Amino acid sequence: DFLLTKQTNKHMSDSSSSSSPAVGEEKKETPAVASSPELVVGTKVTPWDVEGVVDYDKLVKEFGSTPITPDLVERVERLTKRPAHPWLRRGLFFSHRELGLLLDHYEKGQPFYLYTGRGPSSDAMHLGHLIPFVFTKYLQEAFNVPLVIQMTDDEKFLWKPINQEKAHHYLRENVKDIIALGFDVKKTFIFSDMEYMGTMYPLVLRIQKMITTNQVKGIFGFTDSDNIGKFGFPAVQAAPSFPACFPQIFPTPEIQKITRCLIPCAIDQDPYFRMTRDVAPRLKLHKPSLIHSKFFPALQGFNTKMSASSTNSAIFLTDTPKQIRTKIGGAFSGGGDSKEHQQEFGANLDVDVPYAYLTFFLDDDAELKRIGDVRERFCNSTPDPFAHRSTRLAAC
DSSP, X not given: OOOOOOOOOOOOOOOOOOOSOOTTOOSSOOOSOOSSOOSSTTOEEOSSOEESOOOHHHHXXXXXXXXXXXXXXXXXXXXXXXXXXXXXXXXXXXXXXXXXXXXXXXXXXXXXXXXXXXXXXXXXXXXXXXXXXXXXXXXXXXXXXXXXXXXXXXXXXXXXXXXXXXXXXXXXXXXXXXXTTXXXXXXXXXXXXXXXXXXXXXXXXXXXXXXXXXXXXXXXXXXXTSOHHHHHHHHHHHGGXXXXXXXXXXXXXXXXXXXXXXXXXEGGGHHHHHHHHHHGGGGTOOOOEEEEEOOXXXXXXXXXXXXXXXXXXXXXXXXXXXXXXXXXXXXXXXXXXXXXXXXXXXXXXXXXXXXXXXXXXXXXXXXXXXXXXXXXHHHHHSOOHHHHHHXXXXXX
């Protein structure tokens, strides 16, 4: 049986929804087309591939999202009465869609929930996969809200050369890693698309009816050679953006009508939700808000993100300390071609991969500025794989 945690919603307000625009929000949103803009020659960003060094400022302009400002970070701190997450302070979560509007809604005492997900494609998740989940855990604790986690086993079956049994196996293994992070069991619902589709299907159908084949081809680059399941899948990823998909959490139409959704995700997933936001007004539903992260670079450098399909590019949550040290020892560095040159001239921290990892996993801002041997510090700052493995096993 699949590992599920269910919640009966006890924290929903009956306040009416706000429809007024938020100060500082984007005035015009890029239509949901062209999901893989050429940001510079040789650079590509799609929901499935990231190639080349990404210019995030240009990506924000191409996608039509809004940069996160210090004022917005301060507002989050004020509303949550706690320091912002280091990734928010450091700009690792750097872009958003209508986060200010969602905070207006929250400030008036009206409810929202979090939605994130994982496409299970390996026996263990890697550090890059952790980014949206660790940040989502912070948001859940800071705002005290429900969370839904979509496991897209159907997507991996459609895209990868695997059978349904293998997709389900990957799902179970990845759920162990997610549970080990320590989400609030009473406020977290983890679901398999293949198992939960019966509940979602009415809303999935409504979304599918609003999107033409030409639109899906334009947004996601599908061709006539792709299987028909791929054409229908974007509506499946869109559906959890709306509370009607979760009647066990939001049990009445009145609660569903006033509840909004915030989606933390890497920015390569944005095309799905640009499409979702295009469709929402026609369904008379609230547009989901988004908060985007930068990519967690591969060990080989910033020209690609960490990938589960390339074991040499990734540090997995089941790796041993020895394996981690070996991988970090061979990671791309911006320093010299020898230890002596590195010590004499220092590192180029703009392209040094271990230093980039420290910006994610070293919480102390002052210490980050004083960094010397970045490889050694990263090995000492990485989440303890043995502690994670123990919690993971307890989730079996």
